[in-house]
Amino acid sequence: MKTLRFVLEAYRKNVRWTLVGVVSSLLGTACQVVIPVFFKLVIDELSPEAEVHRGIAAWGEGVVRALVGEQADVAVYIQASLGVAVAFAAALAVATFYKRYYLIRLSRKVEYELKKEMYEHLQNLPGRYYDAKRSGGLMSLMTSDVEAVRMMIGPAIMYLSSTLLLTPAALAIMLTLNATLTGFALLPLVGLALATLYFSPRVRRYSTLAQEDLEQISARAQENFAGARVVKAFAREEFEVRELDRLGEKYYRNKLAQARNSAFYGASIFVFGGLGILVILYFGAREIAASRFSIGDFLAFTLYNVQLYWPMIAIGWVTMLFVRGAASLERIFALLGEKPDLAQLPGGKRMTLRGEIEFRDVSLVYKEGSRPALDGVSFKLAPGRTLAIVGPVGSGKSSIANLLLRLIAPTSGAIFIDGIEIEKIDPVCLREQCGYVPQDSFLFSESVQDNIALGLRDDDAREQKVREAAKNAAFAEEVESLPSGYDTLLGERGVNLSGGQKQRAAIARALAKQPRIVVLDDCLSAVDTRTEDRILRALKQQTAGVTTLIIAQRISTVAHADEILVLDGGRVVERGTDESLRAKGGLYADLARRQELAEELA
Ligand code: ADP
Ligand code: MG
Numbered sequence: 001m002k003t004l005r006f007v008l009e010a011y012r013k014n015v016r017w018t019l020v021g022v023v024s025s026l027l028g029t030a031c032q033v034v035i036p037v038f039f040k041l042v043i044d045e046l047s048p049e050a051e052v053h054r055g056i057a058a059w060g061e062g063v064v065r066a067l068v069g070e071q072a073d074v075a076v077y078i079q080a081s082l083g084v085a086v087a088f089a090a091a092l093a094v095a096t097f098y099k100r101y102y103l104i105r106l107s108r109k110v111e112y113e114l115k116k117e118m119y120e121h122l123q124n125l126p127g128r129y130y131d132a133k134r135s136g137g138l139m140s141l142m143t144s145d146v147e148a149v150r151m152m153i154g155p156a157i158m159y160l161s162s163t164l165l166l167t168p169a170a171l172a173i174m175l176t177l178n179a180t181l182t183g184f185a186l187l188p189l190v191g192l193a194l195a196t197l198y199f200s201p202r203v204r205r206y207s208t209l210a211q212e213d214l215e216q217i218s219a220r221a222q223e224n225f226a227g228a229r230v231v232k233a234f235a236r237e238e239f240e241v242r243e244l245d246r247l248g249e250k251y252y253r254n255k256l257a258q259a260r261n262s263a264f265y266g267a268s269i270f271v272f273g274g275l276g277i278l279v280i281l282y283f284g285a286r287e288i289a290a291s292r293f294s295i296g297d298f299l300a301f302t303l304y305n306v307q308l309y310w311p312m313i314a315i316g317w318v319t320m321l322f323v324r325g326a327a328s329l330e331r332i333f334a335l336l337g338e339k340p341d342l343a344q345l346p347g348g349k350r351m352t353l354r355g356e357i358e359f360r361d362v363s364l365v366y367k368e369g370s371r372p373a374l375d376g377v378s379f380k381l382a383p384g385r386t387l388a389i390v391g392p393v394g395s396g397k398s399s400i401a402n403l404l405l406r407l408i409a410p411t412s413g414a415i416f417i418d419g420i421e422i423e424k425i426d427p428v429c430l431r432e433q434c435g436y437v438p439q440d441s442f443l444f445s446e447s448v449q450d451n452i453a454l455g456l457r458d459d460d461a462r463e464q465k466v467r468e469a470a471k472n473a474a475f476a477e478e479v480e481s482l483p484s485g486y487d488t489l490l491g492e493r494g495v496n497l498s499g500g501q502k503q504r505a506a507i508a509r510a511l512a513k514q515p516r517i518v519v520l521d522d523c524l525s526a527v528d529t530r531t532e533d534r535i536l537r538a539l540k541q542q543t544a545g546v547t548t549l550i551i552a553q554r555i556s557t558v559a560h561a562d563e564i565l566v567l568d569g570g571r572v573v574e575r576g577t578d579e580s581l582r583a584k585g586g587l588y589a590d591l592a593r594r595q596e597l598a599e600e601l602a
Contacts, residue, residue, distance in 0.1 A: 204320050372411070474538060561577075
């Protein structure tokens with residue numbers, strides 16, 4: 001139902017293209033149908049006992065006579081008949097062009113718009129949607145599923161419209177030529193249709209299965225190559241090869257079954273086609289002998305019979321296009337029906353932030369029924385001050401950062417920035433002014449420069465800002481030593497950075513846009529303490545007056561903060577300055593003592 005509505009809507013929105021396409025298709029089919037008539041006229045003119053023409057043949061004769069007159073001699077009559085046939089063939093060519101051009105154009109437009117809508121929708125879906133989906137699945141939704149819908153919109157209607165006219169028209173003409181013979185000739189055609197209905201779903205099923213196998217093989221191989229080091233380190237090569245072998249064999253078997261079915265199908269087309277000729281030859285000859293059928297009729301009849309092959313094959317094909325398109329459209333609708341994250345949608349107050357942050361009794365439950373990730377967290381941070389959060393893994397530190405950026409919404413409680421509830425602030429505006437370094441930052445396969453400039457608008461100072469930020473992230477010297485400096489490509493097409501370098505690139509990216517609030521989520525874990533010290537000092541200088549939220553495992557990272565929260569199991573268990581917390585002798589003091597001991601030992 002929804003599929004039908006979508007398809008009709010697509011035609012309605014592009015009604016002019018649809019009309020041109022369908023009308024061209026019908027006109028072309030009409031030309032195709034009348035052409036054999038003129039061949040018949042030519043042949044019959046040559047046979048001495050040519051009889052009176054009936055039906056459409058009478059019309060064709062009328063056309064030719066109108067051109068050459070009643071008394072024209074045989075040669076002129078034949079030339080005129082062939083000329084008319086050629087004219088119809090030329091018209092058929094032109095109509096075919098318009099049919100294909102406009103219907104394919106229409107389907108490409110639908111494809112383009114659908115992809116755009118899906119992509120835009122995906123941008124507004126919450127992060128947890130992506131957590132639950134394999135990116136390969138999303139890719140095939142954007143490619144092969146959209147392609148299936150395109151095939152349903154364009155080619156399917158193309159074949160459907162011509163088939164719907166061609167079949168009855170050709171049959172009707174055949175009936176006027178010779179009713180008995182038509183009855184006999186229909187039998188092989190019905191056989192062809194049945195073969196299509198039998199084989200075509202089988203070919204499709206095995207082809208789909210093979211396609212799925214292939215996707216699994218690619219996904220497996222891709223993971224294997226990406227994780228090649230891990231595979232080797234754990235001596236898993238043999239297992240991986242066996243696994244791929246198993247998938248490969250399944251693929252092979254399905255492909256083979258597909259080939260077997262399409263080979264049988266191809267053979268049956270020949271068999272029924274041959275049977276058709278045989279039937280027409282046998283019964284046609286008898287009809288000719290009985291003078292109920294001319295040689296010209298015989299030729300035309302054979303041509304119509306051949307014209308009817310394709311519609312019989314197209315039945316299966318068009319059905320397949322619709323079934324597949326509907327299934328794909330269903331998946332696409334499921335994606336488009338996913339609720340966008342309200343926190344992601346633009347809208348709300350746009351303002352320049354001063355940088356005051358307040359969490360008021362904030363709790364967060366990720367999945368209903370599970371233990372809260374945060375439980376009644378409250379703190380207030382004046383503009384320009386630095387708040388540090390420490391705590392064991394899983395204590396809820398990153399959740400606080402995500403809440404502040406509105407990447408997720410709290411289950412209860414409220415978050416304020418500059419005294420305004422965070423839901424009322426435009427998320428884009430908020431994020432533009434927040435320099436966020438996530439725990440595992442992602443670098444794009446672009447140049448160092450473009451990666452750092454990710455949050456920048458294009459302006460003249462871009463390069464200057466990138467360099468400045470790299471310096472403040474203690475990354476500048478290393479960038480200079482890369483093969484092409486700031487233009488060095490990263491990732492799959494370029495160099496790989498070390499963990500510490502990646503972290504500093506991410507810090508530079510956050511600093512480059514000169515944010516009002518900086519959020520550093522455990523982003524110094526992969527650099528040594530000396531570099532950390534350098535970064536922190538540079539940071540302190542550059543972010544003087546910038547509100548900073550710094551999340552860390554290491555006490556040394558947070559010691560300088562104005563206030564420190566110690567988080568455990570989603571609750572704030574201690575708060576104070578480095579000094580007061582050490583004096584208190586709680587979790588923080590304990591953590592500090594152990595880390596200093598470890599450092600001394602190292
Ligand atoms: P930390 O940064 O201190 O290690 P997190 O804030 O990442 O802690 O996580 C806090 C708790 O919330 C953990 O128990 C974690 O398993 C859970 N959690 C984090 N992210 C998600 C998520 N996207 N879905 C479900 N649970 C999550
Ligand atoms: Mg974390």
